[in-house]
Amino acid sequence: MLVEFGAFALALALAFSVLQAGLSAAARVRRSTTLAAAGEGAAVAAFLGVAVAFAVLVHAFVVSDFSVANVAANSHTEKPMLYKVAGAWGSHEGSILLWCLMLTGYGAAAAVLGRGLPRGLRASMVAVQGALGVVFLAYTVFASNPLARLARAPVEGQSLNPLLQDPALAVHPPFLYAGYVGMSVAFSLALAALIEGRVDAAWARWVRPWALAAWSLLTVGITLGSFWAYYELGWGGWWFWDPVENASFMPWLVAAALLHSAVVTEKRGALAGWTVFLAIAAFSFSMLGAFLVRSGVLTSVHAFALDPERGVLLLAILGVTAGAGFSLFAWRAPALSPGGVFAPVSRESALVLNNILLAAATAAVLLGTLYPLIREAVTGEAISVGPPYFNLTFTPLMALLLLILPAGPLLAWKRGDAAGVAQRLWACALLALAVGLAGYALVNPRQALASAGVGLGVWLIAGAAAEILERTRAFRGPAAESWRRLAKLPRGAWGMTLAHLGLGVFVLAAFVETGWRQERAETLPVGGALDLGGYHLVLEGVSAVEGANYDAERGLVRVTRAGQPACIAEPERRAYLADGQTTSEVALCYRGPNHLYVVLGERRGGEAAPVWLVRAYWNPFASLLFLGPAIMALGGLVSLSDRRLRLAAAARRQAEPQPQEQPA
C-alpha cells in the first residue's frame, strides 16, 4: 500500500512539474505575480512529491520489501543497514529517482531563494527548471519506475554488488548527483537570461552561488569515488582515465571555468555570452555524464547498471535539453552586450586565459572519451584510449594553467602591472624551482617529470601564501595593521585562496605519488616476507573470519622498518554469500601522509603448503591526494558563505554603487 502511495506521489510530482513549467511560463508572458507565485508553489509541491516517493523507496529497502522489483534486485536481508539505505540509489531506477529528487529540490530552493531576482527572470528560471523536471520525471515514471512491483515476491533479494558495499560509495552518489544536478540551476538561469535578453553583473552574481555549491559538491563526490576506487578495487591507483571517471570530471572542469568567467561578468560585465554558454555547457556535460555512465556505450572498468535501450532515451533527453539550450544561445546571444574593455595584462585577461585552457582541457578529455565511439562508427575498429593519451594532452594544458595561476589573483582589474606581480612572485618561483631541482637531485630514483610537477605544486602553494601576504600587506607595515586586514578579509577571498591551495596540494601529491610509487607482488607462505620501500612485511598468518554477509580470509601482516615495528596490516579477501562474488579488502598503513597499501590475493598451491599472493604498494603522499580536493571543496563552501553572494544581499546591493577593490 505504502509503495503504491509512493508511486502515486511520484506521478503527482510529474503533474506538479508540468504545472510549474506552464504556470511560470504564463506568468512570464502575462507578467502576473499570482501565476508566478502559483508556479513557485508547484515547484515546492513537485519536490515534496518526489521526496515522498524517495522516502517510500528507502523504507522499502530498510524493511526488505522484496515485492518491489528494485529492492529484490539490489537488496538482501543480511545486508548491513547502511547498505540497505544506500541500495536505494545503487540501481539505475533508484539513482534516477535520486537525480529527480535533487532536481526538484534545487528547483524548489531556487524558486524560494530567488525572491530578490527580477520578476521576469525568476518566472523564466522557474519555468525552465520545471521543464527539466517534466523531462526527467516523465522518464522516471514511464521508463524507469523505481517502485514497480513484482508479480511474485522472492523470499530473498539478490543483494547489492559487494564492491559497492562500502561507506565511501554509499555517500558518493548523493554528492555526485548534488553536484551534477546543481548545474541545472545555472542552466535555468542562463536560459532565463537569454529569454529576457539581458546578462549583467547582477545575473552573474546570482549564478555564482549555485555554480559554487554544485562545483564544491561535485568535488566531494569525485574525490569520494576516487578514494573508493583507490582502496576498494585494490589496484593501487586512484585515477584510471576511465570513461566513467571522465564523465564526472568534464562537468567539473566546465563548472570551474564557469566560476571564473562568472567573476569577470560580475565585476566587469565582460564575457557575458561566454558565461551563459558555460552555464549551459556545465549541465549538458552533467547529462552527458549520466548518459555515458548509465547507457554503457563505452566499456568501463567500473560497475553500473547498463541498459542500452533506456540509454537511447537518456540520449534523447540529453539531445533535446542541451540542443534547446544551445539553440536558444545561438539565437539570442548576439544581442548580449559585449561589456567592458581590458588591457592584455589584467585580471580579466588572466581569467580569459584560464577559461581558454580549461575549455581546451575539457575538449581533450571529451575527445579521448568519445574517440572510441567515433572510430568504431567510422572504421568499425574497436579501440580504447588509455592513460597515455590523457597524460599527453590534458597534463600539458593543465601545467600551463597552473603556471599562470598564482599571477591571476595578484593582477589588478582592467590594467595589471606585470612587473609588480613578478616582483611579488619571484620568491615563490625561486622556492618552487629549488624544491623541484632538489627533488630531481636528491630523491632516488630520479624522475625529471615528477620533479617538475613537485615544483609546480610548490609554486601553487607558495602562490596562495603570497596572495594572503599581499592582501594583508604583511611584513610591509605594522603587524597590528596586517592582523586587522587578515581578520577583515572577505570570505570570498579566503575561499579562492583555499581552493588554489588545495589544488596545489593535490598537484604536489599527484606527481609525488605517480613518480615515486613502488609496487611488489609475491606469493608468500605463512612466515614469508617481502621488502618494499624500506619496509619489511611478514605474513604472520591467515585466519578465517565471518562477516555480516560474507566469509573472509584475513591476513596478518606485520610491518617493520629498520627493525622497529611500524604497523600491522590486516587485508581481507571476502567471499560474499549472496552471490558468491569475492572482493579484496585493502589494508592501509598510514605513515605520515604516505600509505603502505597491502592486498591479500588468491590462495595458491595445495592444501598442504598454501601460499597467498600478497601485493604491496608504497604510495608516497597518498593522503594529500584526497586532502587537496577536500581543501578545494572547503574553499568553495567558505566562498559560498560570503554574505555578498547571498541572493537577498546581492539584490540589495544591486541598487548600491559597487565598492572598488573586490577579490575574486
Place this chain on the structure above:
Amino acid sequence: MSLLPKSPKARRRLMLVAAIAPVLALSVGLALWGLGDSVSFFYTPSQAEQARPAAGRSIQLGGLVAHGSVVKHADGSVEFTVQDQHAIDKVVFQGDLPDLFREGQGVVAVGAFRHDGVFEAKRVLAKHDEKYMPREVSKALKAQGEWRGDGSAPAYESPAKQGGV
C-alpha cells in the same frame, strides 16, 4: 602599435584570437599525437593473427578463456589461453586475476605480444558483473557466429543488478 586596429572592440577580438590560437594549435597537435600513439587496438586471436601487431605494441586481446587452460603457478604467475572460433593465443600474466575470471568466460587482456608469440598481459579485465561479457568480445564473437545467447550460464537472471559509480 600602429599595426593594431584602432577600435577597442577589434583590438580585443585580436587579443582573444592571439590567446586562443596557440592553445588551440597546441591542444590539436597534442591530441593528434596522443591519439596516434597511445590508442590501443582491440583484437580477438584471429584478428591478431591477421593484423600482426608488432611485438611490444600495447593492445587488448579479447576472447574466451579456454576450458582447462588455466595454470596457476605458486610464484604468482598464471598461464591461460584465449580463443575464438579460428585462433588461439597463449597468455601469461603475473598477478592477481580479477574476481570474476572463469574458464569459458569472456576476458580482455591488456598487454603486448612477445617476440615468441606469447601474449604478456599487464592487466586482465573481467567485469564485476557475473553476466558481463566485454562488449568488444561479444561483438567480435557474434560476427563469427560463435555467440550463443546472453553470457554463459549466469547463476540467476537479474534485470539490472549493478549500481553505483
